[in-house]
Amino acid sequence: MKFSRFANRENGTPIQLPDSKGIWLICLILGAGLWISGLVIWWQGGIDKSLLFYYDSQRIAYDPVVVLSKWLSSYGMATISAIFILYLLLSKLFKSLDAPLTVYLFTICSFGLSGIAGDLLKEVFSRPRPAAIFGIELFILSQSTTPAIPSGHATKSIALILPFILLVSDSKYFHKIIKIIIAVIAGGVCFSRIVLGAHYLSDVLAGIGMALIGLPLSMLFANLILRKAKEEMLPTLSLVWGAMLIFLTLLFLLL
Numbered sequence: 001m002k003f004s005r006f007a008n009r010e011n012g013t014p015i016q017l018p019d020s021k022g023i024w025l026i027c028l029i030l031g032a033g034l035w036i037s038g039l040v041i042w043w044q045g046g047i048d049k050s051l052l053f054y055y056d057s058q059r060i061a062y063d064p065v066v067v068l069s070k071w072l073s074s075y076g077m078a079t080i081s082a083i084f085i086l087y088l089l090l091s092k093l094f095k096s097l098d099a100p101l102t103v104y105l106f107t108i109c110s111f112g113l114s115g116i117a118g119d120l121l122k123e124v125f126s127r128p129r130p131a132a133i134f135g136i137e138l139f140i141l142s143q144s145t146t147p148a149i150p151s152g153h154a155t156k157s158i159a160l161i162l163p164f165i166l167l168v169s170d171s172k173y174f175h176k177i178i179k180i181i182i183a184v185i186a187g188g189v190c191f192s193r194i195v196l197g198a199h200y201l202s203d204v205l206a207g208i209g210m211a212l213i214g215l216p217l218s219m220l221f222a223n224l225i226l227r228k229a230k231e232e233m234l235p236t237l238s239l240v241w242g243a244m245l246i247f248l249t250l251l252f253l254l255l
Helices: 021-044 046-054 054-063 064-091 102-125 131-135 151-168 173-195 201-226 229-255
Strands: 003-004 017-018
Touching: 017 173, 021 046, 021 102, 021 151, 046 054, 046 201, 054 064, 054 131, 064 151, 064 173, 102 151, 102 201, 102 229, 131 173, 151 173, 173 201
Parallel strands: none
Antiparallel strands: 003 017
């Protein structure tokens, strides 16, 4: 990932920021494609219903895939956030852990802005949850009553990992390992919502699309903040962003 420098209004070293125009375009195209796919599947109806009923017997039997799904749904995002916090703390001790410190601000903005936008769109579409549609026909392992599309878990878990996945270099093997781990966890969170009967496939696709579309907007917002900072301030600012991630982790565990 190439980085460019901002000139800022105060004296000091300009902050290095990712040259991300290509990434923004890809995210917007993929996000729009997933949203369209989700809406088409919703309109078609058959795929959504088939998947829900396919996992019904496993929910009733409480199969291992259901147990894992419940854990991922409850603790997946907290685990991802904890990984970022651990990496930040270790990077203060080991210089080889050199992911750009700005990635933590991008992560917070991505999660916050995409999550808020997704929650607002839920109210716009106002799609009933599977439990409200099928009632006792399905055994549902979810108490959520908010509108269904886009899936909040899908939106927020993918929004949480996108900055690290897309903006941190793959040059180090350790970074590749972290990316694989957080991608698997976030993907599991998305899948768990279908397995538990909390969401339709179309909700999850729209949620992933929401996170992708939200990333460019989140980075624009983050860049406005970073224009007012100096690179010398980043070590201190990263601790503030780390504290915000700790707060998010606790929030994930409590909700």
